[in-house]
Amino acid sequence: MNKDLVNLRNTKTNLLLFFLSSLQNPSFVFVCFGIDAMEVEEEVRRIVEQVKELHDSATSFVSSASHEELSLRQRSILVDASITRLHSSLLSDKHHDPKLLNKLEEDLQRARCMLADGDTSSFLPSKPQGLFVRMFLGPVNVRASRKDIQLKVKEEYNSYRDRTALLFLVFPAILLTLRSYVWEGCLPAFPVQLYQAWLLFLYAGLAMRENILRANGSDIRSWWLYHHYCAMAMALVSLTWEIKGQPNCVQKQKGVRLFLQWAMMQGVAMLLQNRYQRQRLYTRIALGKAKRMDVVWGETAGVDGQLLLFCPILFTLQGFEAYVGLQLLRTALTGVVGEWQVLICGILLVVMAIGNFINTVETLMVKSRFKAKMKRSKSRAELD
Incomplete structure (x- = not known):
């Protein structure tokens, strides 16, 4: 009995060794599983x-597309230079009919907007990317x-501004409310620094x-980028600022309180800009007087009614911002808070x-010169 068991065990071992050694031969595997080795080899060769062929076709397509892109780029640059x-x-x-000149100028403006708003814009030279x-x-x-991807970037920018404008109003309002009713008129350091960290994230x-919008053809002015850099630097510096508490908390935190009040006013202005000025911008885009990649920011009011609404708000904000800065300087120079x-x-x-303030005044001067030019052209046309 034991001898039979030993023979059976040896037989199983030999079969296992034979099977493992046979795996090294692919033909044996294909035969075992009913697969023809020649068919598999032919299939692999066909796939290769x-x-x-796909690689050669793709290379040829990229080469021809590059030549066509170069031709379109040169033609686009020539047309833009001609405009x-x-x-x-x-x-x-100054010798032709003013009405004709205005019509030709409007046609050129529409042609420029069409060139900048269509797919041709990708072939025009882009603005250099910032540091x-x-x-x-x-x-x-x-x-x-x-x-469509460029417009998606613009939509995301507008959505980001809509979200942050509301937070720009709510965040300081919460801090000032808690200061008055919970913190007994004295702001703790951590909530203020948390707000400054959020400002750093916002402006970054x-x-x-x-910067990405400018690279894709938007008309954002350089000053607003510099403004954001300054705001980022201020938020970063504020994170290292030790907010002083008692004693004499009200005087020490006067600058912080004024800054939070200014931030609330800024939030209201941003909400108004996002709603009313963006509607005017869409109208200008539809009339061919603005590009689809243009965005609303700062002082870009559209019509007289908006100028009457936004200019007082903007100038008030700028004056109050300067006042807050001067109060901080006075606090530092008089030694109340010496950091x-x-x-x-x-x-x-x-x-x-x-x-x-300078940027707003420059924009208003450009608008006034444009309106004066339109009035002169209209009066000349009536005289003729």
Whole structure:
């Protein structure tokens, strides 16, 4: 009995060794599983040939597309240069009919908007990417080749502004309410620093998005990017600022309280801009007077009614911003709060207020010159 068991065990061992050694022969495996080795080999060869054909076709397509792209790029640059040249000649020409000149200028403006708003815009030279984008993303081209992707970037920017405008109003309102009813008139350091951290995130996000929008053809002015950089620096400095408490908490935190009040006013202004000015911008885009990648920001009011509404708000905000900065400077220089962070924040607030004021005045002057030109053209046409 034991001898039979030993023989059976040896037989199983031999069969297992035979099977394992046979696995090294693919033909044996294919035969065991009913697969023809020749068919598999032919299938593999066919797949390899298809991959080679696809590779050659893709290479040929990329090469031909590159040549066609180069041709379209050259033609687009020539057309854009022609539009600029004709526009300059129309501005310097005083001998033709003013009504005809206005019509030709409007046609050129529509042609420029069509060139910038269509798929042709991807072939036009783009604005150089700022140091801020290169610092975070490296030498990566952030310009989208398709217009729908560019417009998606703009929609995301508008959504980001809508969300942050509400928080810009609610966050400081909560802090001031808690200060009055819970914290007995004295703000703790942590909530204020949390708010400053959120401001750092907010302005970093705005700066990144606006740099990308500029690279994709938006008309965002350079000053607003510099403004965001200053705001980021102020928020970063404020994070290291030790908020003083008792004693004499009211006087020590006067600058912080005024800044929170200014932030609430800024939130209201941002909400108004997002709602009313964006509607006007859509109208200008439909009329061919603005590009689809243009966005609403700062002082860009559209019509007289909006100018009457927004200009007082903007100038009030800028004046109050400068006042807060001067109060911080006075607090630092008189020794009430001697930290260097107070001095730096005061300087940055004053600089941003002055820059905003200058930018707003320049925009209003451009609008007034344009309206005066339209009135002169209309009066000349009536006289003729």
